[in-house]
Amino acid sequence: MYRHKYRFIVPFLTPAIILYGVFVLWPYSQSFYIALTQWRGVSAHKKFVGLSNFDKLLHDRFFWNALKHNGLLLIALPIVTICIALLFAALFTQGGRGVPGANAYRVIFFFPQVMSAVAISVLWQFVYHPNLGLLNGLLRTTGAGNLARTWLGDPRTALWAVAAVIIWQAVGFYMVLFIAGVQSIPTTFYEAAIIDGATRWSAFWRITLPLLWDNLQTALVFIGIGALDLFIFVQIMTNGGPDRSSDVVARYMYDTAFDKSEFGYATAIGVALLFLTLTLSIFTLRVTRRERIEF
Amino acid sequence: MGTNHVQPLPDTRAIPSPSQRARARREITLGGIAFTGISQLFLLSWAVMVVFPFAWMIMTAFKTDKEIFFSPWQLPTSPQLGNFARAWNQASIGRYFGNSAIVVTGSVTLTLLLSSMAAYTLARYSFPGNRIIYYMFLVGLMFPVFLALVPLFFLVRDLHLLGTYHGLILVYTAYSLPFSIFFLYGFFRTLPSEVAEAAIIDGASDYAVFWRVMLPMAQPGLITVGIFNFLGQWNQYLLPLVLNPNRDRYVLPQGLAFLSIQQGYQNDWSALFAALTITLIPTIVVYALFQRRLEQGLTAGALKG
Structure with missing residues (x-):
């Protein structure tokens, strides 16, 4: 039906392929080689050192320190984010139209998702500010002033203060994801359950949750990948401090590359991060694999 | 899936x-x-x-520095519009805003153009290599940008594109292609082919079919991809942080991050809050106008991925 189709296909496809090849595929593929070299970026010559960057990585306590924080967030972020988002999704869809005010709440909750992570981080720096911050001010006016502290400046709270902001920002997205999932479940299932005398609670556990499994899986993978990054939030709010107590691998890598100019080693950290991300995604998909329920 | x-x-x-x-x-x-x-x-x-942090931010942006410190909870006695003027001029938020506007206008346009052309060809024409090219673009959705950062920096430097508008436009576009092509591919697949066939019978060329028939029909999809890319590129921080070192050319998120450190030393908090408010205005406008479409776009990408 189409005539001379290649005269059309070639000019239409080539610009995208060239741009993508040059600025995306080429750097990605190069990084696997740079990770095997020692290179300070000054000369064009990269000294090939084999796997020694990875050996160094295994004994780098700063790397392990940062990775430990990623690991902690990898456990905390999915649990908290998914629970809250699931609760909201259930409330906003229950009975077909959700609780009173569902639409207004939904618009508000999703809003942080579209905002720049930089703006959010700068704003929350002030919410956490020890003297003029919103949080300590609130604690003091409600008589809980002894709880007030330098949230981002205290090694015991810095990481979790950052984590709270990430959850605050992410809940809206997963809420919308789950709402879309719940709405694709036929209402006849719930009607049948009601006739059989099911409570709201058991309908949620027996119908909603099992049929939402695909979305939960997606959410887990997404939050997991996110928990291995977190660069912007950490860099702006604490820059990994105090005393590396909120450092994450992505920030450590950025630092290694663009502050210390150890480009080979930094790229090795990047490759390690890639393998962690891929392993984690595959692992999550395997562990949560279930027989698909067709409906 | x-x-x-x-x-x-x-x-x-x-x-x-x-x-x-x-x-x-x-x-x-x-x-x-x-x-x-x-x-x-x-x-x-x-x-x-x-809502509270945003309300507090906007309120604080209208206060004097003295009020911020000594009466953080009261409403400003008289709204200090000068804060905004100071943020816009002295703190260069105006310039950063302009830089962002130039770069993002260019990159969103280019992204829409290239991704619609590529997605359309991949979705509607069969030719050897079609699948390979499609999956090659999808791979870009899975890799963390971090991995490319070091080689990308040297590549952009060697092409003399460091700190230039067109350099940022090209890189933003390249990294936006996977999602945009993935999304528009799905869209072009669902469009009916009757209209296109009728146009061809009437003697329209492949180009005319694309520009006059398919693209107008794909408008809802293009708008969604456009909004999505606008937000992603307007908020982009990691790429300019590495590729845009010249302070005169800072884009808004870079400028804001820089300002939050600098104003801390100068103790000009009110200007910083005004700057934050200015930064958020375009996002708030886009969100207010396109909230529903945005939710669709974000979740459609995730659900069907």
Whole structure:
């Protein structure tokens, strides 16, 4: 039906392929080689050192320190984010139209998702500010002033203060994801359950949750990948401090590359991060694999 | 997860069905009231947690520095519009805003153009290598940008594109292609081919079919991809942080991050809050206008991925 189709296909496809090849595929593929070299970026010559960057990585306590924080967030972020988002999704869809005010709440909750992570981080720096911050001010006016502290400046709270902001920002997205999932479940299932005398609670556990499994899986993978990054939030709010107590691998890598100019080693950290991300995604998909329920 | 159709979310404001009305009647029980009460309390507190920081930010942007320190909770005695002027001029937010506008206008346009052309060819023409090219673009969705950062920096430097508008436009576009092509591919697949066939019978060329028939039909998809890319590129921080070292050329997120450190030393908090407010205005406008479409776009990408 189409005539001379290649005269059309070639000019239409080539610009995208060239741009993508040059600025995306080429750097990605190069990084696997740079990770095997020692290179300070000054000369064009990269000294090939084999796997020694990875050996160094295994004994780098700063790397392990940062990775430990990623690991902690990898456990905390999915649990908290998914629970809250699931609760909201259930409330906003229950009975077909959700609780009173569902639409207004939904618009508000999703809003942080579209905002720049930089703006959010700068704003929350002030919410956490020890003297003029919103949080300590609130604690003091409600008589809980002894709880007030330098949230981002205290090694015991810095990481979790950052984590709270990430959850605050992410809940809206997963809420919308789950709402879309719940709405694709036929209402006849719930009607049948009601006739059989099911409570709201058991309908949620027996119908909603099992049929939402695909979305939960997606959410887990997404939050997991996110928990291995977190660069912007950490860099702006604490820059990994105090005393590396909120450092994450992505920030450590950025630092290694663009502050210390150890480009080979930094790229090795990047490759390690890639393998962690891929392993984690595959692992999550395997562990949560279930027989698909067709409906 | 095999298909790539983008389906709009069902409208939740639909008229309640009889069963829903029966449900609503069920609510009026003691348990129902307790349930509604507790859930409303929880929802309200989360809403306050989301809105409060922004309200506080906007309020603070109108205060004097003295008021910020000594009466952080009161409304400003007289709104200090000078804060905004200071943020815009002295703190260069105006310049950063302009830089962002130039770069993002260019990159969103280029992204839409290239991705619609590529997605259309991949979705509507069969030729050897079609699948390979499609999956090659999808790979870009899975790799963390971090991995490319070091080689990308040297590549852009060697091409003499470091700190230039067109350099940023090209890189933003390249990294936006995977999602945009993935999304538009699904869209072009679902479009009916009757109109295109009729146009061809009338003697229209392949180009005319694309520009005059398919692209107008794909408009809803293009708008969604456009909004999505606008937000992603307007908020982009990691790429300019590495590729845009010249302070005169800073884009808005870079400028804001820089300012938050600098104003800390100068103790000009009010200008910083004004700068934050200015930064958020375009996002708020876009969100207000396109909220529903945005939700669709974000979740469609995730659901069908």
